[in-house]
Amino acid sequence: MSRVLNFSPGPATLPLPVLEEVRDELVDYKGTGISMLEHSHRGKAYDAVHEETIALLEELVGCKGTHEVLFVGAGATGQFAQVPMCWLSDGQKKADYVDTGAWSKKAYKAASFYGTPRWAGSGKEGEKYVRAPMDLDLDGDAEYVHLTSNATIMGVQYDAFPDVGGKPIVCDMSSDMLWKPIDAEKFGVIYAGAQKNLGPAGVCVVIVRKDVLGKMKKDVPDIFNYHLIAEKRSTQNTPPVFPIYVMNKVLNWVKAEGGPKAMEERNRAKGEVLYGAVDAHSDFYRCPVEKGSRSVMNAVFNLPSEDLEKKFIAEAAEQGMLNLKGHRSVGGIRVSMYNAMPIEGVQKLADFMGEFQKANG
Numbered sequence: 001m002s003r004v005l006n007f008s009p010g011p012a013t014l015p016l017p018v019l020e021e022v023r024d025e026l027v028d029y030k031g032t033g034i035s036m037l038e039h040s041h042r043g044k045a046y047d048a049v050h051e052e053t054i055a056l057l058e059e060l061v062g063c064k065g066t067h068e069v070l071f072v073g074a075g076a077t078g079q080f081a082q083v084p085m086c087w088l089s090d091g092q093k094k095a096d097y098v099d100t101g102a103w104s105k106k107a108y109k110a111a112s113f114y115g116t117p118r119w120a121g122s123g124k125e126g127e128k129y130v131r132a133p134m135d136l137d138l139d140g141d142a143e144y145v146h147l148t149s150n151a152t153i154m155g156v157q158y159d160a161f162p163d164v165g166g167k168p169i170v171c172d173m174s175s176d177m178l179w180k181p182i183d184a185e186k187f188g189v190i191y192a193g194a195q196k197n198l199g200p201a202g203v204c205v206v207i208v209r210k211d212v213l214g215k216m217k218k219d220v221p222d223i224f225n226y227h228l229i230a231e232k233r234s235t236q237n238t239p240p241v242f243p244i245y246v247m248n249k250v251l252n253w254v255k256a257e258g259g260p261k262a263m264e265e266r267n268r269a270k271g272e273v274l275y276g277a278v279d280a281h282s283d284f285y286r287c288p289v290e291k292g293s294r295s296v297m298n299a300v301f302n303l304p305s306e307d308l309e310k311k312f313i314a315e316a317a318e319q320g321m322l323n324l325k326g327h328r329s330v331g332g333i334r335v336s337m338y339n340a341m342p343i344e345g346v347q348k349l350a351d352f353m354g355e356f357q358k359a360n361g
């Protein structure tokens with residue numbers, strides 16, 4: 001077997017035991033004689049997986065009884081549109097958005113088709129995004145405050161969340177869902193494309209607080225109607241059966257490893273190792289993000305030149321450390337280290353960073 005260290009931002013590395021279980025069950029799922037790829041979404045075998053996955057999310061997020069857990073298609077990008085379509089479109093309602101880069105801009109743009117979004121804060125300084133803003137200029141009439149808990153491209157993450165005066169927070173948690181425990185009660189809607197921290201691509205998890213569900217419009221096409229999705233337990237149409245099945249295994253893995261609390265301890269330890277390597281040579285590795293907002297999921301930094309960045313990526317790849325290239329819009333290096341990335345992997349990269357600096361600094 002020749003697994004490499006995959007630092008991809010998404011689709012991202014999955015826990016090896018999950019992949020091995022999927023492999024073992026692939027052709028004949030638990031003696032049913034059928035693969036999970038072939039099971040009916042209305043049959044017993046899949047239904048048990050589906051219901052258990054909802055229950056696991058309720059337990060790990062801490063939202064049982066208060067929120068509905070839904071599975072939808074079209075990724076987090078679909079939620080950029082569906083939330084305002086269902087919440088803002090009567091009478092051009094307002095919503096506050098916080099700018100932490102490309103993903104928040106896309107969410108804002110989608111909202112502008114249905115309501116009146118407004119920027120309530122920005123993490124940008126000069127050309128770069130440097131912080132997750134805590135001081136927001138909130139509009140009393142806004143229906144909700146939209147945050148991106150982890151800006152995957154910019155490497156900017158909220159550790160604590162800002163005070164929004166009791167307004168429901170709509171939060172894009174695509175790249176840091178379950179990285180640590182959260183206080184679910186603050187969140188009116190949480191959504192996350194699974195392919196970063198939860199599983200494979202193909203399913204988006206949406207968690208809607210019950211009072212917020214009451215605000216969502218019903219006169220939209222059935223497929224976008226949160227009420228129907230909740231009533232039918234996300235099986236109004238064919239759900240992404242296989243991605244949900246794999247996500248179920250990832251969630252079971254998170255639980256067995258000690259849940260979000262254990263994930264947080266590990267993730268903070270990985271962050272210390274990685275940023276320790278950056279700060280040890282801060283004239284060579286330059287992270288644009290302020291210390292309090294540095295993402296422990298996606299660390300971004302630059303080297304003194306683009307040529308050195310290319311060399312860094314090539315030499316790391318030779319040593320089995322892949323997908324370290326920064327997003328095409330910002331360049332540089334990006335190290336994605338979600339829950340499934342072991343600390344040994346981050347340590348190996350940190351050691352390489354030390355050696356690379358010595359040879360090229």
Ligand SMILES: *Cc1c(COP(=O)(O)O)cnc(C)c1O
Pocket residue numbers: 010074075076077078103148150151152172173174175193194196204
């Ligand atoms: C990846 C990502 C998205 C887009 O997710 P899709 O599932 O591809 O639509 C949105 N927001 C954030 C923060 C992301 O990291």
